[in-house]
Amino acid sequence: MIEPGQTMPAIEHHYLNAEKGIKSWLTTVDHKRIGIMYLISVALFFAVGGLLAVFVRLELLTPGRTIMDAAMYNRVFSAHGIVMVFLFIIPSIPASLGNFLLPIMIGAKDVAFPRLNLASFYIYWAGGILGIIGMLSGAVDTGWTFYAPYSTTTTTVVWMTLAVFVAGFSSILTGLNFVVTIHKMRAPGMTWTRLPLFLWGIYATAIIQVLATPVIGITMLLLMMEKLIGIGIFDPKLGGDPVLYQHFFWFYSHPAVYIMILPAMGVVSELMATFSRQKIFGYKAIALSSMAIALVSFLVWGHHMFVAGQSEVAAIIFSAITYLVGVPTGIKVISWVGTMYKGSISLRAPMIYAQMFLFLFTIGGLTGIMLGSLNVDVHLHDTYYVVAHFHYVMMGGTVIAFLGGLHYWWPKMTGKMYNESLAKWAAGLIFIGFNVTFFTQFIMGSQGMPRRYYDYVPEYAHLHAFSTYGSWILGLGLLIAFICFIHSLFKGEQVGADPWGGTTLEWLTTSPPDAHNFKRVPLVTRNPYDYDAAYDDLLGDGMGDGASRTPTVTPTKA
């Protein structure tokens, strides 16, 4: 233990230098190393998807042909969607931050099934490689939804659906691993109501992953069989029903929308608490609403099909249930804002991202209310309004929270602090660029600009050009954020165990953590955000590095 008043020396032994060489990484069963490998992988796919997005926006800069023809454009936007959804955003937070933090935050040594965890990583890459093969061997031009019967006319769809099918297993196994870990491996005293909210988010996500992902697997299998041997389930030419495909697809993909956002909500809860030094306002409301969202999300898939030819009764029921999902989401927003009340707010980069999340996600959620309204959705469905809505939720929500979480836990993962002003510049550019890019699309969409269009009527030229300029600012911001992280690896200042004054368990172990996370099994004696109880040990020495916080960790038999 370091005495109060002393600076932190570099830690000698931790998970990064416990073993050496590339092989020790590729065969590791340490959840932290697997988390880091996922982090690098999803960052890679985010870069690929982002590059494709730049091309999509570039093509739309002017009406008619700008840089590519229609056939190419259709492949590019499809690849963008597929990479972003299946290879980036679904694994993003759970597989990287979740893997790294979940065992530490519950005071465990590892996840329940460490080997399975490594296997999930390789399965994810198998899916990724199949996807890359699919892209290089012609690429699908179906959009990420693979709607039949158009998809059954493209040969390469088999590679892509196989990629989705395989990647799905990784998602299921990770979810399973997390559910068992949270149930079985919590440290003594870590009751359910002492679980940090990030883990509530991960837990709700894991349940959806286990229950919903098999459905997309089966759907993809059916689609492959339709394509290869013509079983006649979706293709009307063979007596099939294309609307059935949409039911199957959205039965997975709507819950998947929550696989994407619930972990992000968890991250934001952590950020709000730490940087407001305040317990989360309505902890139980947030935890319960995560579970409520997870369950109700299975009942609203039909809101993607209001104009697809389903019955009016079905449409009305789906609309009603959709609104019920909106309410727990609203409760969360109020709780986050409430957490700042009478807090001690520090606007470090992670908190700036949390504020950006609140701003952007609120817009995303409120425009969801618009889309849930039956008559309005008839007008807005499959227009740029929907594109803007889900980018506000997925990019403005999940990606922004991911970036915030990454800044927040970066010192824990690497032992190094990032450069604050560089990080703030990046955040500012991302915020401006994002709004210029996507807010414009709300306007285009409500004026009737359909989505997935290579070409458009001159009325929308002005707004499309604007949106493209925004994408350049956004891209620059993301690039600077990336440079900021790399810069910190070489030039970052060494940090102590708890640079932020966080109160959850991960801040009790060294930065970077020991290969076994804790030297002793922690005994948890208080709620995760109980700043009252933590005050004395947290702030007693005025260092805020948690060095003197021993009373919360009582040695037990290891």
Added chain:
Amino acid sequence: MIGVLATGILAIIYMIYVMVAPQGEHIQGWTPRASSTLAEGTDWVFNFINYWNYLFFIGVVAAMGYFIYKFQRKSDSERTEKVEDSLAFEMFWVIFPTLLVMVVFVLGARDYMSHRVTPKNVYEIQATAFQWGWTFTYPNGGISDSLVVPANQPVRMVMTSNDVLHSFYIPDFRVKQDVIPNRFTYVWFNAPKATLKYNRPNDSTLTVSTLERRHILHCTEYCGNSHSGMDRNVQVMADADFTTWLEELTKVDESAEGGKKVFESKCQSCHSADGTPGIGPSWKGLWGSNRSVSPGGSVPADENYIRESILNPGAKVANGFPNAMTNFTGLIKDGEIKALIEYMKTLK
């Protein structure tokens, strides 16, 4: 801190700018010009939700801004006051939004039903979507490629697709409905104002004048390569004009000139007239040449081959091209086929 405020203010200025920036004469504010009786209901609910959304959004952002300003950390060892959870406040935050969204739901659902229940005395038009175009068949048997509807009368579109999913969308009318192969779906609307007028200076010449900007029909279910090329004009005509137009429609111009028009509306998305290969073979030099096809080896491109290629495209597929052409049975008139053949003869 300053940076955050500056970006926030910039973002808001930008949002106001895009709202008021010039966007063409037909658009006011959020939604396009309301041009059907259904549009008012949609816009009413749209605006209702939008005003509440502004209110909530401004509330959230104002609270964020105020708290950041008010509770900024002054020193690193600052302590926070404990805030008690307030049950009354939480109950309010559950019950009030629930009631509000239920109101929104009922408003939307009620108006949606008026979109779905067709009034009596509708004028019925059959629509067929294909990759990548539309044909509209009128009660008198006339077939048109652009949509012309009578003004101030409920019109019902009965729609099906020849190949994959498409969707029928006229933003100005606020109507949308997917078009599905092997199934009929419908949509109805009533456009009160004429956009097009026939003038008859003397009995032999008809001239057309545009009263207002045309409306656009979009395909909004992604359907492949030329998805965005499935835009068609929608014109609304007053009763007398519409009757004239309908009479004109059933007359077919069987000359090469007429064939060129048919080519441009029905065939050009896949075939060219200048030798460049598209999805299908170019028509230049096609007439009278020997075609290598499968099955069957080689056939002369004569009237029978052309006719068969239009009405049963899968029977003999030109080598080197996919079997991708739409079956035009019921989408094209005999006279039009004759005209196309006349036109092909001119493409040496």
